[in-house]
Amino acid sequence: MSSILKKAAVVSIPTVRQALLRSNPVLATSLLAKRAYNSKNGVEMTVRDALNSALEEEMTADEKVYLLGEEVGQYNGAYKVSKGLLDKFGPKRVIDTPITESGFCGLAVGSAFAGLKPVCEFMTWNFAMQAIDQIVNSAAKTHYMSGGNVNCPITFRGPNGAAAGVAAQHSQCFAAWYGSVPGLKVVSPWNSEDAKGLLKAAIRDPNPVVVLENELMYGISFPMSEAALSKDFVVEIGKAKIEKAGTDITIVAHSRSVGFALEAAYLLEKEGICSAEVINLRSIRPLDTETIIKSVKKTNRLVTVEGGWPQYGVGSEICAQIMESEAFDHLDAPVVRVTGADVPTPYAQNLEAFAFPDTEVIARVIKRTLTKKIGA
Amino acid sequence: MFSTQKISLAKVAAKAFITPLTVRTFASSAARNVSINLHKGSFESYNCDAPSLDVEISKDELVRMYKSMVTMRRMEMASDGLYKAKLIRGFCHLCTGQEAVAVGMETALTAEDNIITAYRCHGFTYMRGASITSILAELLGRKAGISGGKGGSMHMFTPNFFGGNGIVGAQVPLGAGIAFAQKYKGHKAATFSLYGDGASNQGQVFEAYNMAKLWELPAVFVCENNRYGMGTAANRSSANTSYFKRGDYIPGLRVNGMDVLAVHQAVAYAKEWTVSGKGPLLLEMETYRYGGHSMSDPGTTYRTREEIQHMRSNNDPITGLKQRLLEFNIITEDEMKAIDKAARVEVDQAVEEAKASGEPDISEFWTQIYQKGSGVPTARGREPEEFHHY
Numbered sequence: 001m002s003s004i005l006k007k008a009a010v011v012s013i014p015t016v017r018q019a020l021l022r023s024n025p026v027l028a029t030s031l032l033a034k035r036a037y038n039s040k041n042g043v044e045m046t047v048r049d050a051l052n053s054a055l056e057e058e059m060t061a062d063e064k065v066y067l068l069g070e071e072v073g074q075y076n077g078a079y080k081v082s083k084g085l086l087d088k089f090g091p092k093r094v095i096d097t098p099i100t101e102s103g104f105c106g107l108a109v110g111s112a113f114a115g116l117k118p119v120c121e122f123m124t125w126n127f128a129m130q131a132i133d134q135i136v137n138s139a140a141k142t143h144y145m146s147g148g149n150v151n152c153p154i155t156f157r158g159p160n161g162a163a164a165g166v167a168a169q170h171s172q173c174f175a176a177w178y179g180s181v182p183g184l185k186v187v188s189p190w191n192s193e194d195a196k197g198l199l200k201a202a203i204r205d206p207n208p209v210v211v212l213e214n215e216l217m218y219g220i221s222f223p224m225s226e227a228a229l230s231k232d233f234v235v236e237i238g239k240a241k242i243e244k245a246g247t248d249i250t251i252v253a254h255s256r257s258v259g260f261a262l263e264a265a266y267l268l269e270k271e272g273i274c275s276a277e278v279i280n281l282r283s284i285r286p287l288d289t290e291t292i293i294k295s296v297k298k299t300n301r302l303v304t305v306e307g308g309w310p311q312y313g314v315g316s317e318i319c320a321q322i323m324e325s326e327a328f329d330h331l332d333a334p335v336v337r338v339t340g341a342d343v344p345t346p347y348a349q350n351l352e353a354f355a356f357p358d359t360e361v362i363a364r365v366i367k368r369t370l371t372k373k374i375g376a
Numbered sequence: 377m378f379s380t381q382k383i384s385l386a387k388v389a390a391k392a393f394i395t396p397l398t399v400r401t402f403a404s405s406a407a408r409n410v411s412i413n414l415h416k417g418s419f420e421s422y423n424c425d426a427p428s429l430d431v432e433i434s435k436d437e438l439v440r441m442y443k444s445m446v447t448m449r450r451m452e453m454a455s456d457g458l459y460k461a462k463l464i465r466g467f468c469h470l471c472t473g474q475e476a477v478a479v480g481m482e483t484a485l486t487a488e489d490n491i492i493t494a495y496r497c498h499g500f501t502y503m504r505g506a507s508i509t510s511i512l513a514e515l516l517g518r519k520a521g522i523s524g525g526k527g528g529s530m531h532m533f534t535p536n537f538f539g540g541n542g543i544v545g546a547q548v549p550l551g552a553g554i555a556f557a558q559k560y561k562g563h564k565a566a567t568f569s570l571y572g573d574g575a576s577n578q579g580q581v582f583e584a585y586n587m588a589k590l591w592e593l594p595a596v597f598v599c600e601n602n603r604y605g606m607g608t609a610a611n612r613s614s615a616n617t618s619y620f621k622r623g624d625y626i627p628g629l630r631v632n633g634m635d636v637l638a639v640h641q642a643v644a645y646a647k648e649w650t651v652s653g654k655g656p657l658l659l660e661m662e663t664y665r666y667g668g669h670s671m672s673d674p675g676t677t678y679r680t681r682e683e684i685q686h687m688r689s690n691n692d693p694i695t696g697l698k699q700r701l702l703e704f705n706i707i708t709e710d711e712m713k714a715i716d717k718a719a720r721v722e723v724d725q726a727v728e729e730a731k732a733s734g735e736p737d738i739s740e741f742w743t744q745i746y747q748k749g750s751g752v753p754t755a756r757g758r759e760p761e762e763f764h765h766y
Contacts, residue, residue, distance in 0.1 A: 066560070092560065098590070103549045103583025110553020113538055114490070116560060137543050138550060145531040147524030148744040150538070182745050182755070206747040238752060286752035324760045 041226055048218040050192035051081045051157075054199035055119065057231045059089055062117060065203055068095040068108055069121025069158075078123050079159065079218055105131030105156075109138045112154040112208075119203060122158035125174045125212060132177075139208035140183030155202045160188070160212035161255060161307045162356050168344035171355075173308030175254065178210045179284040179317070185237050186284040188212040190258040192222040194282055197235025205237060212284070214256045240288035242295070246277030249366055250295040252318060253305035254281040257338075257357065261305050264362035274370055284314060292318065293327040300332040303365055307356050310339040333372035338365050408435050410704050418638040422620055424627035424657070427645035431637050435706045441483055441636050442701060443715050445475040445694045448499045450723040451508050455498065455515055458727070459671045464515045467542075468529045471499040473634075473666040476693035477600055478503045480639025481568065485647060488563065492538040492551040493570035495530040496600075496665075500570075504537035508723055512730035520733035524740060545571060545578030548597065552584040555595035555656075566647040570598045574605020576619050585623050588656040595656045596646040597623065600633065606669040607678040620660035633661030634691040637700075664691065742766075 045053070059065045071078045073086040073096040086094040097104040101122065108120040122128040128135065139152045161173035178186045185207055189195040195213065202209035227233055243258060244265055253261040258280045265276035277295050281288065296302050302322060304315035315337030322328060322335055338357045345355045412431045419426040452470040459468045471478065478499035481491070493500050501511055506522050514521030515529055522532050532540040538554060541547040551569025558565045571581060576599050588595040599619040603610050610617045620628035631642040639661060646657045664687045668675030675684070701707050707715075742755055742764045755764045 095591075098583070098586055100580075100583035100586065102580040103552075103587060106546060106549025106580060107553035107556055107584065107587055110492075110538070110550035111557040111560070112553075113550065114554040114557035116557045133543055133546060134549070138541070138546055142531075142539075143747060144744050145523060145527040146533045146539070146744075147522070147526050148748070149523065149533045151747060185746075185752070206750050286754075 041224075041229075043224050043229060044221045045192045045196075045224045046219055046221050047189070047192050047195045047213070048079065048081055050196035050222075050224070051199055051213065051218075052083060052085070054196045054203070055082060055085060056088065058119075058200055058203040059085070059093060061231070062203075064115065065117045065119065066093040066095065067119045067121065068097050068104060070097055070099055070123050072096060072121055077121075079215060081213075081218065082121070101127050101130040102134065106134040106138065109134050109152060109154055109208075112139070112152045113142070113150055117153050117155075117203065119155045119157060122156065124163075124170060124215070125158050125160040126170050126172055128156070128158065128174070135178070135184070135208070135210070136181055140181050143207070144183060151206060152208050153206045154208045155199070155205075155211060156208070157199065157202070157211035157213060159215035159218070161214055162340070162345065163215045165347060165349065165352065166345075167347040171345035173212075173306065173340065174210075175212055175284045175306065175308055176313045176317070178212075179287070179314065181285075184208055184210055184285060186210045186212065187237055187282060188254040188284050189282065190217070190253075190255055190280050191220075192224055193228045194235060194241075194280070196224075196228060197233055198237065198282060201234040201237050204234065209237070212255065217256055217259075235282060238283045238286040238288060240282055240291040241280045242277060242291070243280045244276070244278040246275040246299065248274035248276060248299055249301040249303065249370065250277045250279060250292065250299045251303050251305060251362070251366070252279045252281060252292055254284065254314065255307065257305040257307055260357065260359045260362055263359040264366060267359065267363055268366060273367060276366060281314075287317065287321070289318075289321050289325065292322065293325050296322060296327040297330045300330050301369060302327075302331070302335045303338060303362070303369060304335065305338040305357055305362055307340050310337060310342050313337070313339055315339055332374055333369050334374075336365055336369050338362055409433065410435060410438070410706070412637060412700060412704070414635065414638055414641065415632065418632045418635060419642065420620070420630040422618075422628040422630075422658075424629065424649075426629065427641045431641055433637070433640070435704075437483060438697070438701060438706055439715075441479050441640075442694070442697050442712070443719065444479045444482070444503065445636065445697065446716055447508070447719040447722060448475045448478065448502055449694060450719045451502060451511065451726075452498060454512065454723050454727050456667070456671070458512070458515065463731070464529070464671075465517070466528055467495065468515065468671040469496040469669065470667045470671070471496050471665065473687065473692070474600065474602060474663045475499060476636040476639050476696075477570075477598075477633050477661050477663055479693075480636040481598075481643045483636075484640045484643035485566070485568075487536055488565040489647065490536050490538065490551075490554050490558070490565065490567040491570070492541070492547045492554060492567070493600075494541050494544060494547055494572065494575065496572075497530065497532055497540040500537060501532040501534065501540065504534045506532065506534050506537075508726035509729040509733075512726055513733045516730050516733075517735065518730060518733035519736045520730065524744075525736045526740065526744070545575045545580050547571065548575070548578070548581045549584040549587075551597075552588050552593060552595050555588065555593040555650075556591070558594055559591075564594075564651050566594050566596055566650045568596045568598055568643070568646075570600055572605060573599060573601040573603065573610045573617070573619060574608065574613060576601075576622060577614055585626055585656070585658075589623075589625055592653065592655040594650040596643075596650055597626070597656060597658045599658070599660045600663055601660055602663050602665045604665075604669070604678065607673065609678065618660075620658055623656070623658040626656050626658050628658035628660065630660045630662065633663035634687075634693050634696065636693055636697055 108118040414429040482503035510522040555567035620630040
């Protein structure tokens with residue numbers, strides 16, 4: 001095929017893909033993910049089922065692990081993440097709480113002080129603001145304040161960030177808030193392997209761990225490797241994963257944004273524009289700066305992507321750390337952040353479309369930043 | 377082991393409550409025990425029976441109570457002096473006047489039971505097994521402090537004492553959680569969660585009440601009502617100052633918290649109540665602090681000196697027990713003076729030991745943020761060059 005024809009063929013594909021993305025971003029990400037994975041056994045699992053497996057396996061392995069939260073038991077979970085657990089483990093270990101986040105979070109933390117391993121579910125992380133004092137002042141700080149005498153092996157989990165059409169009070173991303181607290185670990189899974197491995201790691205971790213899931217990812221299926229299906233599978237907290245290797249630019253993302261970043265990367269590759277490396281952070285705290293620095297040294301360009309607000313966010317932190325590191329000398333262009341917009345999330349769909357980054361936005365930003373060069 | 381006198385008392389008191397615990401405190405022979413009658417106004421109950429006004433207790437136990445209260449007071453007075461000498465920094469909340477609550481509680485409980493309170497915690501820390509040196513050293517921010525000097529006045533812990541908590545009211549759901557863990561593990565133990573009149577209106581307190589009752593947790597909620605939440609009198613903070621009734625569906629007991637034996641009796645009753653599966657109970661200890669809210673508060677701008685003096689003269693817990701010890705010929709005045717002196721010596725020695733302890737190593741700045749062996753690779757200091765690698 002001549003180069004002109006090749007280009008023409010290539011130009012038409014992104015248009016189709018864009019149309020697909022606009023109409024059904026969830027499906028598009030899923031299709032992308034299928035291609036991104038190399039699953040030999042052909043087993044697929046939704047993020048929801050992966051979380052469910054993690055809970056089931058850890059509750060089976062350790063009697064001290066229990067789950068509490070609103071609707072986790074008889075309702076089988078507001079988002080069905082805890083489906084079947086009450087039937088399997090009984091009401092002693094799967095507890096439906098009243099709608100009292102401050103109280104039940106405090107109760108969970110106290111039970112962790114006294115030796116249990118609670119998994120405290122917040123129906124969404126927005127509601128955890130009622131309980132944030134217990135998470136930060138009781139759970140995160142007590143080991144230090146007690147000179148190491150008191151332990152808090154608790155896991156806090158729930159959906160974080162944007163859903164669809166749930167507006168301002170139900171769409172906030174809390175990665176930056178919890179990520180700033182010493183004493184906490186914070187993880188943000190993207191796909192099913194992340195979800196299962198990180199939740200298991202969180203439950204096994206003797207420290208308080210915040211697990212920021214994403215409601216829009218719950219229903220998405222991903223291939224699961226043989227290793228991931230094992231009941232001893234854990235993903236190390238604090239280690240990012242390179243989802244796609246590349247040479248021209250590094251994209252760092254977490255949670256749902258990883259899917260968009262991958263989509264943008266494949267798009268641009270198909271268009272012959274660049275080869276992008278996509279890093280899935282997996283953990284917000286500790287942040288795997290080492291992996292990011294190594295990648296930037298290779299590609300010389302960096303774009304961060306997140307769903308949270310721009311000011312004082314995850315991207316801001318990455319920029320600052322890159323500036324302060326040896327990676328700065330390897331940058332050919334300033335680091336760019338792609339973030340949620342600095343507005344309370346609107347309800348109307350056409351407005352909401354401007355609130356969170358997607359593949360199109362990321363691709364546009366990458367193309368623009370590729371044209372920049374320091375000193376040029 | 378028991379005298380006929382005690383058996384007949386038991387029959388008389390059949391309707392009232394006599395705990396296995398009070399029976400168990402009779403460690404020595406019957407001749408070493410006394411029967412003390414509490415004042416009629418010692419208890420007021422809400423949806424439950426009041427404990428018996430007849431207290432059966434050993435002489436040894438009474439002397440121990442006296443010694444504990446005297447030592448505790450000495451310890452708090454020493455803290456007062458150290459704070460004024462600027463050796464203690466930040467917050468320092470003393471329990472002078474409230475000794476009967478911590479002492480009466482401890483004598484009715486065992487090491488299996490748990491206690492959690494707020495920031496007025498030095499007395500409880502002592503009763504729950506901490507040495508005076510470790511408490512004072514913590515106040516001084518030294519290595520020998522019970523939290524390694526990293527917590528300070530409000531963050532002291534022992535294996536069955538969960539602090540020491542700085543955020544008003546937060547300790548109450550935590551305490552419900554500790555009770556939850558006891559039930560979960562099948563331990564027959566009670567958990568006492570204390571809070572003040574000021575904290576009693578916190579929403580999370582009611583959230584804790586609700587879950588404790590719903591799930592029948594072995595939790596006892598104790599309102600230490602010392603009449604003032606910092607500078608605000610109880611009737612200026614609370615629409616309902618009958619704190620023992622605030623549990624609504626949880627029965628409650630109001631107790632004269634200046635009488636160590638009334639406290640002891642009520643706590644024994646509460647432990648039995650909750651451990652026997654009756655669910656939570658609420659206690660209100662009517663008590664009084666002679667000092668201000670903290671060392672930053674003179675304590676005289678919102679109450680009269682006459683009131684303070686009146687409480688000291690007529691309701692002091694140590695004086696009250698002293699009178700009983702003398703009345704029942706348990707010890708002599710000289711023996712009492714010897715105890716007072718020994719307490720002073722003990723505390724003075726602890727002060728010296730605490731002062732002699734060095735400040736924590738700088739390396740401790742970075743430790744115990746996470747549990748050992750499961751931490752993070754680095755921690756950032758004030759500037760990039762201050763990076764700590766674990």
